[in-house]
Amino acid sequence: MFNTEYDVIVVGGGHAGSEAAAAAANMGSKTLLITMSLQNIAQMSCNPAMGGIAKGQIVREIDALGGYSGIVTDETAIQFKMLNKSKGPAMWSPRAQSDRMRFAETWRNMLEQTTNLDFFQDMVNGLVFEEDKIVGVKTTLGIVIKSKAVIITAGTFLNGLIHIGDKTFGGGRAGEKASTGITEGLVKVGFEAGRMKTGTPPRVDGRSLDYSKMIEQPGDENPEKFSYSTTTKPLLKQRSCYMSYTSQEVHDLLRTGFDRSPMFNGRIKSIGPRYCPSIEDKIDRFATKDRHQIFVEPEGWNTVEVYVNGFSTSLPEDVQDKALRKVAGFENVKFFRYGYAIEYDFFPPTQLTHTLETKLIKGLFFAGQINGTTGYEEAAAQGLMAGINASLKIQNRDPFILKRNDAYIGVLIDDLITKGTEEPYRMFTSRAEYRTLLRQDNADLRLTPLGFEIGLASKARMNRVLIKQEKTDLFVKFLQDTSVKPEEINPILEENDTALIDQSMKLFKIAARPQLNFTDLQKLESVQVFIKENEIDLEIIEQTEIHVKYSGYIDKEKNQADKLNRLENVIIPDNFDFKKVKSLSIEACQKLTKIQPKTISQASRISGVSPSDISVLLVYMGR
Structure with a gap:
């Protein structure tokens, strides 16, 4: 199987890896997707939903370019909502609850029907370099597979560590082992690595809940869909979600476990997502609030499993059990599995170019949570762009880069590589300065011509x-x-x-x-x-x-x-020595030297680079 060299190898089969593999293969590159479990391709590790504020715009953009996420979501949705309809159209954001098992199955089926795409189940524990270029990967079976480009989409698996109370064990996701070897190999050749944290709430048996004590949250009366293609159809029937609330009694019970919480006793030192905090983080940071919303989300059409959104936690299992039983409707709850926190390795994204190729190693691309992001949609968008650019690089074609006024995907990538991130990055409409242009309704008008031009979107x-x-x-x-x-x-x-x-x-x-x-x-x-x-x-x-x-x-x-x-047209030469520009501030010189922006426009968005620094650069470059 591995006698021939692949054009692109994608490491990891999550949302980023699936979009990367589909994009590379559909653009004519002979592609191999390597994952530790072919049964868990595009698994919804956290909540069973796609879209939301700004995230829905990203899914529409992925679809407009020719990606698969919008189609898979439409095929497996159990509820659809257009959020923020009471506001202006720049804020409208589609969101769908999905059937979690069917979501992964549909992704697998679509990938298997994609020409130029092969699959292999194994763990990649090493990367093969020749000087400053990647030439392949090495697996735990000792197999070396050659390729012209490699895309790492490892999610939360790189040296993943799961925490539940005072218990800690290795893992990339509940029931799955962590991935080792990649971080160590990258650090050895000069990459900077860090640690981040995320978490997930308990899953419970829906038959043990009393929905009469909760507030029903039905879908839209006239549901829309994500994909612009004519192959998918809006939902004819939907499943409702429900809402309940914590109380002061719930908060008091949760506090009894704080001394055993890995968040508060120092065992977790990494930073978690600011905008999706754990329940213990919420009651600690917002001590004056006497209740928090809990959303009860079904995991599919035919399963009784329920996702308890808003109750993400790494507290001991006995504390989770006692506290959740005090939430209205959960008095007799039966747990399928407890919530947990997970720590994992990431690589600060300032080490990448706008194509998501690493600056240090040619042909090596990073996409998804390895870049410090959180969320399926952010990961899928990066996977798509990495897959596109890996293929274009191999074909000796110009890179595909979306500007901030082109797409939310452009904002996402520009923020990551220009500003970096010290906490899990999540997209919001407020991050986009051109959100009136970047609406969910016009993603096809903005991006399908570009997708068609590079050979991804169909005629x-x-x-x-x-x-x-x-x-x-x-x-x-x-x-x-x-x-x-x-x-x-x-x-x-x-x-x-x-x-x-x-x-x-x-x-x-x-x-x-x-x-x-x-x-x-x-x-x-x-x-x-x-x-x-x-x-x-x-x-x-x-x-x-x-x-x-x-x-x-x-x-x-x-x-x-x-x-x-216009500032995008003022190109900064490769490996430009900013120390030569004497009038730059010390901080600007340090930041510019580290990030090596490609244009004056990108330089202007770097934290610590002031307007006066940009003026100095423009004068120095004769502009």
């Missing part, structure tokens, strides 16, 4: 985007060119408590009013006729409405992006 997808853009433009033009008389529109305006008109006015101006939505406009005969004759569907109507109502904000952000992108 069918590209054609669908062209039709969507053409019909949206047509609808906008119709509104700009069509006038409406007072007697036609005033009854509608009166219904919506907005000012009446006394002379004919263009529909575009009327449609821009915040009090009106396009459902109101469709009462006009002229609009009805236009929609019917041009086969305008709900997606086009929504796209047009957003364009009309937010055109001013969109144009403003585009102008801001264009101004900043």
Whole structure:
């Protein structure tokens, strides 16, 4: 099997590894996916859900580029919600509960049907280098497999250590052993490594819960879907989630275990995710709050297993048991498994370029939690980009880099390699300065042409985007060119408590009013006729409405992006000696030397580099 050299080897079969393997193979690279367990490909190690605030935008972007995550989520969803609908469209974020077992099965099936992709079950415990280039991997069986590029997507498995109370044991995930050898090999050749922590809550038997004491959380009445492809369909039926609350009594019981908590007794020294804290961390940091939300999430259509979201913990099992029983609806709870914390190795992402290739070793790429991120979506996005760029490098083609105004994926990668991270990085809409441009509804318009150009997105997808853009433009033009008389529109305006008109006015101006939505406009005969004759569907109507109502904000952000992108054209030469620039501050000189930014724009985003430092650089470079 291993007599021939692979183009790309992907180490690890989680969300990052699965997207990386699919992307590399679909771009024509002969690819091998090596994982310790082929039964656990794309396993949902934590909650059984995809998407959420900013994360939903990332899944849409992965799908628009030609990745698999959106399709798999649609095929296995049990509930769909569009979050933040009460806010502006830049904040709308899709989220789906998934059937955890079917999610992994569907991923496996899709990967097995992907041309150019082979599989092998073994642990990689060494990397093979020739000077500053990677040439293959070595497994625990002693097999050396040659390749032109290697993508490491090890998740939480690198020297993973699981904590439950005062018990500690090696593992990369409950029931699975840790991965050893890779960290040591990378440190030996000069990489900087660190430790991070994450955790997971208990899983319980849904038959032991009293849902009548909880608040039901149903899905959307008219559920949408993640993928822009026509192969997946919205849900026809959904499963509800439920919500309960902790109490002061629960908090007091949890505190009885703090002296045995690895978080508080010093056994865990690494930093956990700030925005997804454990329950003990929450009651310690927010001591004045007398209750916290607990979300009860079913793990699938046919399983009784339930995920207790909001109760992530590494407290002793007896404390978990006593405290959870005091939560409304959990009085008779039966545990499937207890919550735990896990520590693992990561590599500060400032050691990477924008392609996710390491600066130290050519052909070696990192993606996912190895880069200090947390979350399936962040991992999958990095895997996709690493798979794309590994293939492009082998094919001697230009790298594929998304800018901050192109995609949330661009923000994610730029933040990681420019700013680094000292705690598990999670994406939020607030991290994106161009979020009006980077909406979930237009990810296909933004990215499918780019995915098609590099050979990942299909012709069918590209054609669908062209039709969507053409019909949206047509609808906008119709509104700009069509006038409406007072007697036609005033009854509608009166219904919506907005000012009446006394002379004919263009529909575009009327449609821009915040009090009106396009459902109101469709009462006009002229609009009805236009929609019917041009086969305008709900997606086009929504796209047009957003364009009309937010055109001013969109144009403003585009102008801001264009101004900043001019700095992207000011290239900093490779291995530039910043010490030669005498007027730079000491901190800026140190940070710039370490990170070695490629452009002035990237340099301006490095923490510790001031606007005056950027001015000095521009003057030095004759700009």
